[in-house]
Amino acid sequence: MTEVIVPVKETFEDENPSLRLVTIQSKPGTELADLDGGSLDAVVSTVDLHTFLQRSAETGTAVDGDAFREVPVGTNETVIFLNDSVKIKKLSRKQLKGIFTGRITNWKKLGGPNRRVVVVWSPAADAENEAFIGKVLDGEQVVSTFCQVASVEEMRAKVLETPGAIGIGPSALVSRGVRVPGSLTVAASIMLITKGEPSPKVQKLLDLLNDVAFLR
Known part of the structure; x- marks a missing residue:
C-alpha cells in the first residue's frame, strides 16, 4: 500500500x-x-x-x-530504520539476526552506544514481516519483548522518538530524522x-x- x-x-x-x-x-x-x-x-x-x-x-x-x-x-523494498542515537553505519545479516531474535540486547556489542536495543515491530505488516523473517532471520521468530505498533507508519514514528530503537519498513517511508544503515534490503x-x-x-x-x- x-x-x-x-x-x-x-x-x-x-x-x-x-x-x-x-x-x-x-x-x-x-x-x-x-x-x-x-x-x-x-x-x-x-x-x-x-x-x-x-x-x-x-x-x-x-x-x-x-x-x-x-x-x-x-x-517493495524493506529497509532498516534506526533511531538517530545509534551511530552505526552498517549492519550485517548476522548482526540483524542477532538483534531481531534478541541475542544482541545492547548496541555496545556492535560498536554503538551503551544503550539497550529496542525492537519496534508491527504484526499487521504480515507479508513484509514474513519475507524478512524468512530471508534474514532464517525462519526464527522475532524477540517476544518487541515494542508493538499498529502499522509501519507508527513504526517509523516510534523509532524516531525512542533512543536505541530499530525497526523495518518500506523504503517509501524513509524520511528526515531516520537513519537507514548500509544493510541488506529485502525486495x-x-x-x-x-x-x-x-x-x-x-x-x-x-x-x-x-x-x-x-x-x-
Whole structure:
C-alpha cells in the first residue's frame, strides 16, 4: 500500500471524480474470501495468489483458485530504520539476526552506544514481516519483548522518538530524522489480485500505476 497505492490515491480520485480509492487492512487469511464475496475490488500485497490460497484453506475459508487473477504492480523494498542515537553505519545479516531474535540486547556489542536495543515491530505488516523473517532471520521468530505498533507508519514514528530503537519498513517511508544503515534490503514483488479479470474501475488504477512506472 505504502509503495504503490498511497502515492497515486489523490491523482486517481482527481482523474476519476466518481470513484474513491479506499484502503483497508484485512485480517490475514480472509482476503480472498472478502474478494470473492464482493466486499473488496482488489487485494494488494507482497503475498502471491498461491500463498493466499493456502492461507484461505488453513483458515477454513477455501475459495476456487481458478476464479482469481494476479498482476505485478511494483516492488517493495524493506529497509532498516534506526533511531538517530545509534551511530552505526552498517549492519550485517548476522548482526540483524542477532538483534531481531534478541541475542544482541545492547548496541555496545556492535560498536554503538551503551544503550539497550529496542525492537519496534508491527504484526499487521504480515507479508513484509514474513519475507524478512524468512530471508534474514532464517525462519526464527522475532524477540517476544518487541515494542508493538499498529502499522509501519507508527513504526517509523516510534523509532524516531525512542533512543536505541530499530525497526523495518518500506523504503517509501524513509524520511528526515531516520537513519537507514548500509544493510541488506529485502525486495519483493507487489501483486494486485482480482476476482476474474480486473473490473473497469480497477483497470483505471492499473493504467495509472503503469503510467507512473510502478510496474516493472
